[in-house]
Amino acid sequence: MKHLQFDFDTVFRQLKLGTLTVQPQRVTGGYLHRMFRVETHTGKYAVKLLNPLIMKRPGVLEDYKRAGRIERILSEHHIPIIPALEFGGSTLHCLNGQYFYIFRWSDAKAMEQNQIQEEHCRIIGRLLARIHKLPLGEALPDPSDSHPEKSGSHPEKSDSLSEPSGSFSEKSDYLSENAHGSFTRSRDKHFSPGKFCMDWDEYICLAEKMHSELAGALAENRDLLYLAQQEYNAAIDSLPDIVCISDGDMDCKNVLWKNGKPLIIDLECLDYGNPFLEMFRLALSWAGGDVCHIDPGRLEGFLEAYRLEYGEISVDWERILGAGFSWLEWLEYNIKRALRIECGDEEEQKLGIREAQETIRRIVYYHSVRKDVVKSCRCS
Secondary structure (H helix, E strand, O other), X not given: OOOOOOOHHHHHHHOOOOOEOOOOEEEOOOOOOEEEEEEEOOEEEEEEEOOHHHHOOOOHXXXXXXXXXXXXXXXXXXXXXXXXOOEOOEOOEEEOOEXXXXXXOOOOEEOOHHHOOHHHHHHHHHHHHHHHHOOOHHHOOOHHHHOOOOOOOOOOOOOOOEOOOOOOOOOOOOOOOOOOOOOEEOOOHHHOOOOOOOOXXXXXXXXXXXXXXXXXXXXXXXXXXXXXXXXXXXXXXXXXXXXXXXXXXOOHXXXXXXXXXXXXXXXXHOEEEOHHHHHHHHHHHHHOHHHOOOOHHHHHHHHHHHXXXXXXXXXXXXXXXXXXXXXXXXXXXXXXXXXXXXXXXXXXXXHHHHXXXXXXXXXXXXXXXXXXXXXXXXXO
């Protein structure tokens, strides 16, 4: 991830956060962006430098602005988060073409998968239900707000800081009526989950031409990738056309724990999404799907806690089983990094190779256990 040289001193002086007392320290663990720990005489901070390649994507600035608005909603409803600091009415800032967030430093820690117990899954299941219960009201933007500009224009480089330029009542096979009224029908396709249309054969061909170490694994699993894509799309087609506030990335690496209580971080993925898709994907993740070892007790605990907090729901688990193949999107992104299609530097390419290999392993694993997953879901 090639970042412009970042002037931490200028940023902290202009924002009146003090003078640096030590050199900023890189914090490991990020898969998309880079995080630094910064200390000044006013305190300790975390600075997230956003990946420049991602920030060039059409519409990404509107997505991040929308995430900022939703973050305020979470704060107002006392959802435990670590919010980005706001300056001049915005949490997203830009200096010399580099976008960034600043946070208060927290000593809370994320848990590894082998540390997660059923009770942690229940806590997160309840927390996700609380987020899904948040009333949308006027928070859901008009359709005109959901269509980003097509020009792909971006602010010019500058040496100064700048700000980047209903209720659901019909019953379906999935959802029974409830008293919360926080699900609403999607008013725009932008907020509906999209289907996958990856050309895996093209990636296999390119990987072979480049003599990439991914070529063998992709070719070996070619049929599975197309099958997984087909099952995922079938699951998406079966989802009811409803939306709620969605975190988008609340897996174990993005939840810190302190004294047994969670704090959600990395909130730039906040958006409006389908509650069933997020509930199922997160349940699989917290149950151990990320490390290819789904614990039935953790899975059942997550789903039961979600239901008890949100209210009675009715889900046809067979029909949304394919949603567990959502890893395909992450696989494609990392293939692009590994093959230098969308890649900043050698460090990012190596990360792409590692993540693509690990993601293929997850997809193979989920394919082998997905029928057992249905049994656990039905027991919740």
